[in-house]
Amino acid sequence: MRQIFGFIAGAICSLVYVLSVGLLLVQADGVRSGVALDFNNQVVRVIGWDIPVLQWLGILVIGTLLVLVLATPRTKPGQWSHVFFRLGFALCTLGSILYGLIGLIAMMPARTSYADGSLTGWQGWIRQAAIDPAVHLMLVIALVATIAAWNKARAVTPALR
Secondary structure (H helix, E strand, C coil): CHHHHHHHHHHHHHHHHHHHHHHHHHHHHHHHHCEEECCCCCEEEECCCCCCHHHHHHHHHHHHHHHHHHHCCCCCCCCCHHHHHHHHHHHHHHHHHHHHHHHHHHCCCCCCCCCCCCCCHHHHHHHHHHCCHHHHHHHHHHHHHHHHHHHHHCCCCHHHC
16 A cells, blocks of 8 residues: 555656646746746746746756655665655656657647747646656656665565565
8 A cells, every 4th residue: 555655656746846847947948038928838928038047946956856855765675665656756757758749749740839829838848848858867867766776675575576
């Protein structure tokens, strides 16, 4: 039962991460373009272009905290809930990346931008996060952490060898 809760917690953590990074990336694009965007990714006003330092710092802080959570060796021999947390995070992140990329590929012939309304809301956030290298790197970190936690957890469980 703890494994199921660990998996679900990892999946929720992944969705929060992907949506947060996607939102910050969309807002950063808006700042670089000189417009303010609302949560539906629609232009609300012209502000003049700038460097999106706050958005980049937000992505940095979220990523750093998540690396600390994923890479900290909390797994004790025989304890599987942390393994399933990392597995849930990795699988949900991979699913989000695939969902975003498939959505972008399906829209490929059309021009995609915030101005024409093709990248609205949370779907635009996921599509933006799907092409971001920070999300891909977090997926690799999650996979490596899952393998390391798996090896540590099964060190005492001979039935799973």
